[in-house]
Amino acid sequence: MISVLINAYACSPHTGSELGMAWHWIINLANYCKIFVITEGEFQDRIESELKSLHQKGNICFYYNPVPARIRKICWNQGDWRFYFYYKLWQKKTLRIANEIIKKHKIDIIHQLNMIGFREPGYLWKINTIPYIWGPIGGMANIPLGYLEEENIKQKLFVYLKAIINNYQVKYSKRVVESINRADALIAAVEEVEKTIHKIHNKKAYLINETGCYPGSCSLSSLKKSSSSFKILWVGKFDFRKQLGLALKTIAAIKNLSGIEFHIIGESSKQTTYNYMTMAENLGIHNICIWHGFLSNENVQEHMKNADLLLFTSIMEGTPHVVLEAISNCLPVLCFDTCGQSNSVNDEVGIKIKVSCTTKSVEDFAEKIYMLYNQREKLYSMSKSCLARQIELSWDSKSQQMIAIYQKVLEVFPNR
Numbered sequence: 001m002i003s004v005l006i007n008a009y010a011c012s013p014h015t016g017s018e019l020g021m022a023w024h025w026i027i028n029l030a031n032y033c034k035i036f037v038i039t040e041g042e043f044q045d046r047i048e049s050e051l052k053s054l055h056q057k058g059n060i061c062f063y064y065n066p067v068p069a070r071i072r073k074i075c076w077n078q079g080d081w082r083f084y085f086y087y088k089l090w091q092k093k094t095l096r097i098a099n100e101i102i103k104k105h106k107i108d109i110i111h112q113l114n115m116i117g118f119r120e121p122g123y124l125w126k127i128n129t130i131p132y133i134w135g136p137i138g139g140m141a142n143i144p145l146g147y148l149e150e151e152n153i154k155q156k157l158f159v160y161l162k163a164i165i166n167n168y169q170v171k172y173s174k175r176v177v178e179s180i181n182r183a184d185a186l187i188a189a190v191e192e193v194e195k196t197i198h199k200i201h202n203k204k205a206y207l208i209n210e211t212g213c214y215p216g217s218c219s220l221s222s223l224k225k226s227s228s229s230f231k232i233l234w235v236g237k238f239d240f241r242k243q244l245g246l247a248l249k250t251i252a253a254i255k256n257l258s259g260i261e262f263h264i265i266g267e268s269s270k271q272t273t274y275n276y277m278t279m280a281e282n283l284g285i286h287n288i289c290i291w292h293g294f295l296s297n298e299n300v301q302e303h304m305k306n307a308d309l310l311l312f313t314s315i316m317e318g319t320p321h322v323v324l325e326a327i328s329n330c331l332p333v334l335c336f337d338t339c340g341q342s343n344s345v346n347d348e349v350g351i352k353i354k355v356s357c358t359t360k361s362v363e364d365f366a367e368k369i370y371m372l373y374n375q376r377e378k379l380y381s382m383s384k385s386c387l388a389r390q391i392e393l394s395w396d397s398k399s400q401q402m403i404a405i406y407q408k409v410l411e412v413f414p415n416r
Contacts, residue, residue, distance in 0.1 A: 001059075002033040002406055004109045005101060007094055007124050009087070011114075012043035013050040014297055016321040019043070021211050022114045028212075028399040030059040033406070036101055038094050041066025063101065065094055087120050095123040102127070109133060109406050112179075116189055116210055116318050119169055121179035131413045133405065134179055135187025136210035138318035140170050140196045141339070146357030147243065147315055155240060171200055184409045187402075189318045190340045206405060209319035209340045212395035213328040218305070218386070229259040230373055233307035233331070235300060235322045236314065238268030243313040244276055246358055246365075250311065252283035253366035257373055260288055263303060267294045304329035308379060309372060311365065312341060315355065319344060327389055332382035334368055336361075344393060348385035 006029075008022035015023070026035055039047075041064035051057045067075075071086045101107065110124050110132045117139040125132050142163040148156050169176060180186065180201050188194035188205040197205045232251070236242040244264070251262045262285065267273060273291075280289045292303070300322075304310070310326040312335040319340025326333050333350035335341045345352055351372075353364040372379050391397065 002108045003106055004033050004111055005036045005098060005107045006111045006113050007122055008037055008039050008113045009115055011039040012046055016297055018114050020321055024395050027054060028395040030056040032403045035060050038063045038065055038097050042072055063097055065097055084120060091122040098124055118176055121175055125179045125182040131184040131409045132182055133185045134183045136189035136208055137193050138189040141192040142166055143316045144355045149358055185405050208398055208401055209343055211319045211321045211324050212398045213324040213390050213393050215390040215394050218330040229261055231261045231263060231307045232309050232311050233263045233303055234311050235265045237266055238272050241314055241316040243315055246361060247311055247313045248280050248283060249362045250365040252285050253362055254369050255285050255288060262288050263290045265292045265295050265300055304331045307331055309334055327386050330383045330386040332379055349382050349389045
């Protein structure tokens with residue numbers, strides 16, 4: 001059995017995003033190989049409790065590299081550039097822990113799993129006696145500028161500056177370049193990253209979206225049939241990338257439809273939340289919007305089971321876990337044709353619109369919702385098609401793809 005040492009800063013069961021992504025990769029890969037994991041210690045109790053119930057628990061061994069609570073707070077405040085300083089220190093200590101593990105255990109593969117952002121590849125690539133795999137990798141694309149038209153100067157400057165830094169780091173960051181060149185296999189989270197790695201670094205990357213789903217979460221008998229209500233669900237953090245403002249404008253464009261309910265799950269600062277609620281009131285849709293705030297992953301799943309459509313308006317992602325969860329719950333998806341959702345949502349389970357600008361996108365989203373509202377049989381057909389798409393996007397399928405890459409790398413590593 002192959003033994004794999006995985007570096008995953010963020011990992012926890014019963015969550016989404018990076019935390020859940022790492023957890024699901026680990027427990028599914030453990031069906032096929034022995035897994036050693038180095039992770040941060042915030043969710044140690046949750047991890048150890050959940051491990052006890054897994055049939056493959058004998059194939060998983062966690063090592064914890066905890067950081068102080070104040071650094072964890074910086075980490076989860078997306079956009080706080082101070083995080084990279086502390087994350088770099090964490091990665092240096094992780095290299096020391098990895099070397100100690102390698103002294104005690106036979107390791108066949110080293111896998112840099114998360115965080116998926118390309119800026120911080122860690123230091124495990126420095127261990128040159130063992131095959132090294134990096135990915136899924138994300139974050140190399142830039143935010144579409146067409147969605148800045150109504151933003152303030154501060155937000156515009158931030159996006160422009162980030163794009164400049166992003167482009168520079170992709171090409172010239174010393175550790176990024178060294179990690180890419182050292183890697184025996186690279187995994188791209190989205191098509192844009194696959195193309196960028198090939199164009200800039202002349203290296204092949206396998207395309208595997210970083211998140212998956214579990215078939216069987218819903219059945220034909222549980223699919224929602226036509227009713228007088230039409231529940232649209234939006235899930236995400238209230239930040240610029242997620243484009244909640246665009247979603248609210250879309251709902252305003254269809255507010256004349258009878259029975260429309262817009263369920264919003266997520267949160268931000270009190271001021272940002274207040275601003276969006278005020279926007280909804282000014283748009284005349286405050287009576288349509290139901291603000292749920294932050295909910296547990298289990299409660300989010302329940303809302304998906306009762307909704308008619310997931311409206312996913314994010315313009316910058318890796319592969320959004322919420323989209324895969326929607327497909328797992330047989331919930332059709334309306335989203336942009338970009339990032340990881342572009343690969344996950346096909347014409348059978350949802351509708352994608354082209355990235356353009358705020359005004360055009362509101363029109364496009366509203367047009368598609370009008371169509372689905374009036375053609376409930378099409379919506380029902382998409383729900384049914386989710387059952388087959390779940391298998392194609394399943395964690396087990398993706399784990400087998402990754403195992404195949406491990407085996408291919410091991411075949412050629414002695415001769416590289």
